[in-house]
Amino acid sequence: MSPDRSQAAYAASAADLALRALDALQGAGGTAMVADHVERTDDPKAALAAIRIVGADVFAPCLLAGEGLHPADAAAVAQSFAVFPPPVSTPAPPPAGAAEPWLAAWRDWGTASLLARFAGTDTGAMPVGTDADGIPAAAEGTERNGPVTAGVAGALAPRPTGAPQLAEAGSDPAETTWQTWSTRMGQLSPLALPGLESPVHAMARAAPQALARGATRAVLRRDFPTAARVARWLALLAAEGEPLPLDPAPLVEHLRLHGGGPRLALDVAIARRLLGVEDV
Amino acid sequence: MTASVTRTAHDVSAQALAWLHAHRERGGLPADATAELGDPNGVYKPLGESALAASLVLRESVAGGTELRLARELLDFCWSQFRAGDMLYERQLRFSLMTDPLETYVPFARSGLRHAALDGLLAHTSALRSVRGAEMLPNRRLAVANAARVVGLDQDGRVYDWAALTRATWLAATPEPWLIDWMTGYCVTHTVFHLTDWGARPTGLPEELADYVSTWLPVWIDIWAEIEQWDLVAELMIVGCCLPEPHCAAADWDRLAAAQHPDGLVPRDGDPVADDPDQRFADHQHTAVVAAVAGTLAVSRTLGGTGQRL
Numbered sequence: 264m265s266p267d268r269s270q271a272a273y274a275a276s277a278a279d280l281a282l283r284a285l286d287a288l289q290g291a292g293g294t295a296m297v298a299d300h301v302e303r304t305d306d307p308k309a310a311l312a313a314i315r316i317v318g319a320d321v322f323a324p325c326l327l328a329g330e331g332l333h334p335a336d337a338a339a340v341a342q343s344f345a346v347f348p349p350p351v352s353t354p355a356p357p358p359a360g361a362a363e364p365w366l367a368a369w370r371d372w373g374t375a376s377l378l379a380r381f382a383g384t385d386t387g388a389m390p391v392g393t394d395a396d397g398i399p400a401a402a403e404g405t406e407r408n409g410p411v412t413a414g415v416a417g418a419l420a421p422r423p424t425g426a427p428q429l430a431e432a433g434s435d436p437a438e439t440t441w442q443t444w445s446t447r448m449g450q451l452s453p454l455a456l457p458g459l460e461s462p463v464h465a466m467a468r469a470a471p472q473a474l475a476r477g478a479t480r481a482v483l484r485r486d487f488p489t490a491a492r493v494a495r496w497l498a499l500l501a502a503e504g505e506p507l508p509l510d511p512a513p514l515v516e517h518l519r520l521h522g523g524g525p526r527l528a529l530d531v532a533i534a535r536r537l538l539g540v541e542d543v
Numbered sequence: 544m545t546a547s548v549t550r551t552a553h554d555v556s557a558q559a560l561a562w563l564h565a566h567r568e569r570g571g572l573p574a575d576a577t578a579e580l581g582d583p584n585g586v587y588k589p590l591g592e593s594a595l596a597a598s599l600v601l602r603e604s605v606a607g608g609t610e611l612r613l614a615r616e617l618l619d620f621c622w623s624q625f626r627a628g629d630m631l632y633e634r635q636l637r638f639s640l641m642t643d644p645l646e647t648y649v650p651f652a653r654s655g656l657r658h659a660a661l662d663g664l665l666a667h668t669s670a671l672r673s674v675r676g677a678e679m680l681p682n683r684r685l686a687v688a689n690a691a692r693v694v695g696l697d698q699d700g701r702v703y704d705w706a707a708l709t710r711a712t713w714l715a716a717t718p719e720p721w722l723i724d725w726m727t728g729y730c731v732t733h734t735v736f737h738l739t740d741w742g743a744r745p746t747g748l749p750e751e752l753a754d755y756v757s758t759w760l761p762v763w764i765d766i767w768a769e770i771e772q773w774d775l776v777a778e779l780m781i782v783g784c785c786l787p788e789p790h791c792a793a794a795d796w797d798r799l800a801a802a803q804h805p806d807g808l809v810p811r812d813g814d815p816v817a818d819d820p821d822q823r824f825a826d827h828q829h830t831a832v833v834a835a836v837a838g839t840l841a842v843s844r845t846l847g848g849t850g851q852r853l
Contacts, residue, residue: 476758479720483763483766484769514719
């Protein structure tokens with residue numbers, strides 16, 4: 264298969280997996296949705312690649328809906344890392360290195376971190392306890408990135424260095440404007456989950472205005488998928504009680520009503536969970 | 544960076560002003576024009592806009608001697624087109640409820656060109672409840688209030704309820720910034736222009752609204768620059784100059800300078816520009832006005848001007 268065709272097959276499979284994650288998040292759980300995705304396909308390689316594209320969001324039902332991680336799902340995610348091993352050394356952050364491999368390394372880190380946690384290889388806890396709001400206790404506690412998690416995750420995907428950099432206008436127009444920065448943060452939206460902690464999360468917390476500008480820009484450009492990805496970060500900050508320059512709830516609802524596609528639907532559903540908006 | 548903004552803004556403004564001046568005769572009223580004006584937006588309104596640009600160049604006085612001379616000549620040309628105010632007077636006599644004679648009078652009155660009979664007539668009509676109650680968009684009410692303020696009909700600031708007028712605007716609702724559209728963008732720019740009297744009173748914009756505009760202005764400039772809506776982009780750049788903490792980004796000025804033609808024309812958008820000189824002037828005169836004002840205010844603010852010089 265040509266690289267283009269395999270990329271298209273991966274994207275199609277990722278859309279399918281995103282729908283399965285969405286169903287699980289909305290309460291149609293109880294099955295090993297990741298393993299089912301790999302088993303019920305005639306293109307297992309694409310299905311395994313899809314796991315890495317959807318990334319840490321395959322754990323969203325565990326984090327946000329109180330679902331346990333099925334052992335078969337844990338095995339499927341681990342198999343994805345075996346078939347598509349990340350680079351041994353993490354790519355250099357831009358501008359020294361290319362952005363895309365570095366962003367992929369961050370997404371892999373998020374996936375591997377949550378696999379280590381939910382598969383019980385770090386603390387033995389599976390699933391994590393959730394509080395009355397349905398938000399995992401880990402999201403509100405101080406154990407955001409324990410050394411054990413990082414260590415086990417590092418076995419599958421080491422944590423990259425650096426975070427998307429944001430600077431005042433004029434210093435380095437292409438690399439560090441709020442436009443580029445917020446787009447990259449959107450590309451890292453699978454990290455915008457409670458229970459993950461990294462320099463990327465610290466950057467998000469330090470720049471709510473740039474996130475809000477990025478989401479606003481994306482909506483006005485009718486780039487709803489990007490808007491939904493960036494809105495994930497706004498929703499996460501809102502869940503943490505951070506003050507924001509705009510109310511993310513109507514923004515997310517607007518995206519739900521105007522946007523389309525499985526990926527956007529999953530981003531919106533996760534954002535709604537983070538905001539405490541009940542599904543109807 | 545500030546030095547480069549000042550230089551670029553000056554160059555864009557000076558060239559736009561020179562273009563307006565060079566082609567001013569193309570925007571003259573027909574010899575048989577009367578105060579009735581079948582099409583007030585055709586020539587009458589653009590003349591007032593050219594006069595506005597000239598009056599702000601003169602008010603700020605941050606341009607060179609050449610620009611100040613061109614601005615004075617452009618203002619005098621427009622005033623002569625209005626028969627030294629007689630036409631505005633006749634139009635206000637004929638249409639008592641219309642506010643355009645007052646609004647058109649502003650740049651001339653600001654620059655010391657007065658018409659005594661018009662002053663007396665405006666003092667009478669502008670105080671009438673019938674005129675004050677005429678229905679119009681909220682940002683247009685602010686235009687009238689500011690015009691009255693500049694002309695001297697509201698010297699103590701008590702005739703118009705500025706807070707109530709402000710509350711009625713779209714901007715005052717501090718709306719979701721991701722739902723603005725092109726026409727609403729113009730409503731925002733004009734709300735800011737009139738509250739601040741074109742940057743002379745940055746504190747005329749309530750603090751909460753200044754914060755709101757400061758937060759979202761870079762987004763709006765970005766998205767309309769991307770689709771080459773230069774007229775609105777330049778208006779938003781004026782807004783940046785009207786803020787208590789001015790927003791004058793070098794990248795914005797470099798982009799507008801790149802869009803400007805060698806002869807000084809600033810295209811209103813990304814569509815092809817006509818070859819016919821009259822058509823060029825008719826299509827792009829407004830954007831030249833906006834660019835001249837934006838550049839003038841950017842120079843003034845980056846040099847430390849804070850307005851309040853009325």
